[in-house]
Amino acid sequence: MSTNTENFEDLVKKEYEHGFVTDIDADTIPPGLSEEIIVFISKKKEEPLWLLEWRLKAYRQWLKMEDPTWAKLDIQHIDYQSISYYSAPKSKEDAPKSLDEIDPKLLETYEKLGIPLDEQKMLAGVAVDAVFDSVSVATTFKQKLADAGVIFCSFSEAVKEHPDLVKSYLGSVVPAADNFFAALNSAVFTDGSFCYIPKGVRCPMELSTYFRINASNTGQFERTLIIADEESHVSYLEGCTAPMRDENQLHAAVVELVALKDAEIKYSTVQNWYPGDENGVGGIYNFVTKRGDCRGHNSKISWTQVETGSAITWKYPSCLLKGNNSIGEFYSVAVTNNYQQADTGTKMIHIGNNTTSTIISKGISARHAQNVYRGLVKISKNANNARNYSQCDSLLMGDQCGAHTFPYIEAKNSTAQVEHEATTSKISDDQLFYCLQRGISEEDAINMIVNGFCKEVFKELPMEFAVEAQKLLGVTLEGVVG
């Protein structure tokens, strides 16, 4: 560590000796990635030296890593030198001036989801002057959380206000060089969320990033760190149902969860990034590393996700079941339509004794879309009495789409009980006809059947989120049959 620090200080000095080429006051830096750029980002964010060092270490490892090869995804080569890795909040000149400049399809979706006009503008990235009410709403929330001792703030703020917590937990679940995208994120992340629930505290509300949208544009390399101290409980909601536009095509987020003894974290996501138009042009590439660490005995981490957006989704929210009796859960609905591709799943790594994991995955593919479930259940040698139940169901809508299921099981302990079930079905004409014969419209009927298919996952979502997710599914799959 210490030698690295020297290296780093040398480096900084050297940069200054040679005249640091990038203007520190600039809002955006030119495209490209180098140590110099990383130093710039870290300085710009007024970070402590240890963090810059951490970033640089990640970067150096990233340089040695290969671009991942994609089993089932069809991806054009990404030129990492053509991306600009820092831009301050968008200047209003670049933003669309009004909703007239936005893809009408996107606006139509907003209408159908019943999103108010102001929010539509915000989601579409239109320059708006109005200050949203949510600022005051957020303040009220903050007070309530502070009273309970819960820390919930942006990642940058946490680095300044709670450096010790950040320092001891950052990278402790997803090491900087875990994989290509995690390493890239570790080197260049700009912001994200931080959350700490103190010992014995049950977080008094669902933590949602929804109200944060107005406050900050977290950018394409987002970093989230949630720590649930002993006997605490938190439910965290990420994302929102409205499709979000972003000019950054590549998104590579990292989410780390730590659950200490007897703690529970419930992490729910609705991901609805712009999937591109019906020909697949312009969508977001979403490469996410999400991992939860059940570090303490009797801890529990539960991932629930509804994925409907992005051109390409690559994510495997995982659980490290280290504590004895710890529980990991993964509930997922992944919908792909048109030319969308999704490769998602989970990893459940059983390390402690009597650990339990449950995987319920529902994949829906329509039109030309491809949907892959990839899951790993690993039972370590010393993990006695581990149990896993996996169920992967695929629903196909049309004959040109595909669903693929790859369950990997590695059981190194003979006391393990691992169960896997998989089904693939089509919406049957008989089911559809049954609904129509009762007077229900085709659209409503499909909606009902698809939501029925996803029910086991939706019931894991917080109430309002579940209602929104159902609506979203209907809008996403509108007109795919018939």
Place this chain on the structure above:
Amino acid sequence: MLHIKDLYTAVDNKKILEGLNLSVNVGEVHAIMGPNGSGKSTLANILAGKEGYNITQGSVSYENENLLELSPEERARKGVFLAFQYPVEIPGVNNIYLLKAALNAIRKHQGKPELDAMEFMNLVKGKMKLVQMNKDLLSRSVNEGFSGGEKKRNEIFQMAILEPKLAILDETDSGLDIDALKIVAEGVNSLRNKNRAFILVTHYQRLLNYIKPDHVHVLSKGKIVRSGGPELALELEEKGYDWIN
């Protein structure tokens, strides 16, 4: 209300109905009997608007409209109801939720206000007694894991809620024990009135011991070969289907 004239249908070039004629007036109960494979379900499905049947000739008018031009959901909203021979299971879709959506779609078509949850549940309570529906079945997924009898009873329960003008029951009696049969029959009898017509499709005459039809027709090889009163069913029972050939 319903006039089927000279109807011919085929599936994948296999001829099923071959010149079927049938007229049903409002308030009447018609029984259609016939051996397996004679085309009874085909007729019921065509009336309800199921896809996949090629109608090569003939016409069907319902309340002075060309029924064949209407979509299945339009037919349902105009009062055509089919109790399926094999009700399909729809996993994850709540039985009562589907029924509420159906009722409100029909009410909307009729220009009536939608029922809210309270009003709907009151209606449900009343009708449940009628067919002695087990309360647990309401909140289960549509037909999922229902016994044969429960599925059939659920169909009659739906009919009671939706109050169709023309109810077609496709072998609702098959697979029922005698107690269930009586309950289903009572349900039908209680819904019988001068504004509603029934077509009872059945293989056996025993249902007709409990529901007295106005007319009995025998379907064979795609057309109606004999029509008469309730006594025809008894005669058929006695002599068997070979008798008509």
